[in-house]
Amino acid sequence: MKIILRLRLLFLLLFSMIIFSFNTVNAKLVKYHDIELEDQNGNIIKLSDLKEDIVVLEWLNPDCPFVQRHYKEETMKSLSEKYKDKEIVWIAVNSTHHMTKKDNADWADKFGISYPILDDHKGDIGKLYGAKTTPHMYIVDNAEKKVNYQGAIDDDPRGSKDPTERVNYVDAALVELTSNQDVSITETKPYGCSVKY
Amino acid sequence: MLNLYSNVFLSDSDVRSILLAIFFLFSWNISSLIAEEMPRPVKAKLVSDVSSVKPDQTFSIGVLFEIEPGWHIYWKNPGDSGLPTKVDLELPYGFKADEIRWPIPIHFTREGEILDYGYKDSVLLWANIKAPKHIENKNSIKVKGMASWVSCSEICLPGHADLEIEFPIDTNMTGGDKELFSKWDKKLPIQNSSLSKPFVSEVNYSSIKENDIEYEILLDWNSDADNIELFPMPEYALNIKSIKYENGNNTSKILLTLSVFPGQTLTSKTLDSLIIYTDENGQKKGVDFPITLNHLEKSKNI
Numbered sequence A: 001m002k003i004i005l006r007l008r009l010l011f012l013l014l015f016s017m018i019i020f021s022f023n024t025v026n027a028k029l030v031k032y033h034d035i036e037l038e039d040q041n042g043n044i045i046k047l048s049d050l051k052e053d054i055v056v057l058e059w060l061n062p063d064c065p066f067v068q069r070h071y072k073e074e075t076m077k078s079l080s081e082k083y084k085d086k087e088i089v090w091i092a093v094n095s096t097h098h099m100t101k102k103d104n105a106d107w108a109d110k111f112g113i114s115y116p117i118l119d120d121h122k123g124d125i126g127k128l129y130g131a132k133t134t135p136h137m138y139i140v141d142n143a144e145k146k147v148n149y150q151g152a153i154d155d156d157p158r159g160s161k162d163p164t165e166r167v168n169y170v171d172a173a174l175v176e177l178t179s180n181q182d183v184s185i186t187e188t189k190p191y192g193c194s195v196k197y
Numbered sequence B: 001m002l003n004l005y006s007n008v009f010l011s012d013s014d015v016r017s018i019l020l021a022i023f024f025l026f027s028w029n030i031s032s033l034i035a036e037e038m039p040r041p042v043k044a045k046l047v048s049d050v051s052s053v054k055p056d057q058t059f060s061i062g063v064l065f066e067i068e069p070g071w072h073i074y075w076k077n078p079g080d081s082g083l084p085t086k087v088d089l090e091l092p093y094g095f096k097a098d099e100i101r102w103p104i105p106i107h108f109t110r111e112g113e114i115l116d117y118g119y120k121d122s123v124l125l126w127a128n129i130k131a132p133k134h135i136e137n138k139n140s141i142k143v144k145g146m147a148s149w150v151s152c153s154e155i156c157l158p159g160h161a162d163l164e165i166e167f168p169i170d171t172n173m174t175g176g177d178k179e180l181f182s183k184w185d186k187k188l189p190i191q192n193s194s195l196s197k198p199f200v201s202e203v204n205y206s207s208i209k210e211n212d213i214e215y216e217i218l219l220d221w222n223s224d225a226d227n228i229e230l231f232p233m234p235e236y237a238l239n240i241k242s243i244k245y246e247n248g249n250n251t252s253k254i255l256l257t258l259s260v261f262p263g264q265t266l267t268s269k270t271l272d273s274l275i276i277y278t279d280e281n282g283q284k285k286g287v288d289f290p291i292t293l294n295h296l297e298k299s300k301n302i
Helices: A002-023 A065-072 A075-082 A101-111 A124-129 A169-178 B002-008 B012-037 B178-185
Strands: A036-038 A044-046 A054-059 A088-094 A117-119 A136-141 A146-151 B042-048 B058-067 B073-079 B086-090 B106-110 B114-119 B122-130 B140-152 B156-168 B199-209 B212-221 B226-233 B238-247 B251-260 B270-278 B284-288
Touching: A036 A117, A054 A075, A054 A124, A054 A169, A065 A075, A065 B156, A075 A088, A075 A169, A088 A101, A088 A169, A101 A117, A136 A169, A146 A169, B042 B140, B042 B156, B058 B086, B058 B140, B058 B156, B058 B178, B073 B140, B073 B226, B086 B122, B122 B178, B226 B238, B226 B251
Parallel strands: A054 A088, A088 A117
Antiparallel strands: A036 A044, A054 A136, A136 A146, B042 B058, B058 B122, B073 B114, B086 B140, B106 B114, B140 B156, B199 B212, B212 B251, B226 B270, B238 B251, B270 B284
């Protein structure tokens, strides 16, 4: 009798742990996924082949006014150049269903972008990463296969703040990572247009 | 011969004038074409339920958004994407406005599990205005309205309007669009404390993991209700992880999972939300439903 009771309690404990583990899936940052896509110049870019440990992934859509504002203000370009010599690579991903490699090339030419813009018009990578907006930012640790940050580029969705007063979450996280510190703000709510899968 | 040529050929300044005229004509045509190609799916106008104002009077002013089919603008919580529609009123000295009223929104979903909240076709966002007891030395007053929005279809376009309306003072003019305001007043959610609230509710919580709290919202309906949804209005630091629904016979269970974004601090102990449903007459209705975050505060910073 006692054994049956103990077995029942053990079963209940295991069952609860399983339930809690299902419920904890949402609580973590998104899982790292390798990416292998073609960029605007026809190069195949594979995340796991990159020698850099830290990769910034930026979801974009040239049609989106939020993206247009940031590119006119050179938010992404200047940040990518700031960390170019610090073993950090910047990669943009375009999951817009109707866009092509040429659209990405035209966008890169228009704004003098040298980093890859990956063609994800099928949306597979965007959905794996749970990208919902453009822009939507991820900082990925290629060595440890984990995501260090996911969310908004900054705390100013309307672009109404003085640029010197904006908190750029990606910059803040990269400062911490390049100083061998843990990222203190690992997740924020992203803002922008919906990704047009 | 020279005289003939001087009559036929133009001077340098004439040529420059003609080239400049052609350039401006060309530019105007190009810009007209560009303007025609850019859709303008939202029109905004300032409207009121009165056409003149008297001292100490209460009246309503709002921005009416008319939205082309296939497009939408956003609620005060836009959801996963978009931007809240913004209306600001600039009033003359002594006039006071209360809060902007937001009619019941609808949800929009997109591939990629993207969920947004907003409006299609049209929406009126308005406030009630109280005039001062004395309006001195004026025959009329002007009220300005500034509206900004993002409208989306397959693409998204920002929009902005600076609007103005003038009211004569102290006349007995009748007018204003009372019918419009009455129509939209019926589309407001009812207060949680209202006696006409169609359910009795209970909120329980359980902690799933150190950072996640799950709230179980139980609704016991006293009339038929379908398509029950919870539309939350989280502050920036609050992460809505998931909302799940289970509907029974005149009962509903909503499981709401929340967490605080790491490194951020909540400023409020309440999550404002709406319970949206379709009533027995097929009408979309809503109830204000504030949720006290009693137990989330134990884990994070309130």
